[in-house]
């Protein structure tokens with residue numbers, strides 16, 4: 001069942017704080033270390049000790065046997081091996097969610113917070129909305 005194991009992953013609950021690009025002021029990708037701004041292509045070095053510490057100490061439930069493990073790795077994504085069932089799974093970066101409101105019908109729409117500009121249409125009234133972070 002190789003393909004089955006490859007799909008096992010857990011999303012980290014810890015994310016670095018929102019940081020804006022020093023050049024274009026846009027939202028930087030939610031990562032640490034060397035990051036490239038997806039908006040203006042500048043490369044910045046971002047460090048956040050508290051996030052690294054939380055990543056290191058984060059408790060993760062094994063996706064196969066539910067044993068609680070301590071991540072022990074201060075980077076995301078990373079791979080962890082369960083000490084009980086010995087599967088290797090991916091610990092993925094946390095995906096930040098935001099709630100925006102349709103300017104026409106006030107419907108609230110939940111979406112992933114990613115840098116850049118996106119055009120969506122409201123699921124209720126089809127109003128085109130431009131989202132920018």
Ligand SMILES: [Zn+2]
Nearest residue numbers: 021024037040
């Ligand atoms: Zn930028």
Ligand SMILES: [Zn+2]
Nearest residue numbers: 062065082085
């Ligand atoms: Zn396990």
Ligand SMILES: [Zn+2]
Nearest residue numbers: 102105122125
């Ligand atoms: Zn709407």
